[in-house]
Amino acid sequence: MPDVAIKAARPGSRVRRPKTYDMGRVCDADECTTVISKYNRADFCFRHRPVKYPRLRGVFTEEFQTEQA
Helix, strand or coil, X not given: CCCXXXXXXXXXXXXXXXXXXXXXXXXXCCCCCCECCCCCCCXXXXXXXXXXCCCCCXXXXXXHHHHHC
């Protein structure tokens, strides 16, 4: 049998570090002094973040159709 070594790594042993942003950032909204976490990529705090609606797949809801009319 030939002398062959197999090198392996344990599953999950290479954990990717979380991306961080500048520390000490403050919400961009006027007169808001909320300090944003270094792990939050947004420029606004939760209260002032623009609303994002989920992508709808399939049939539109009745509520959505009445808002569009």
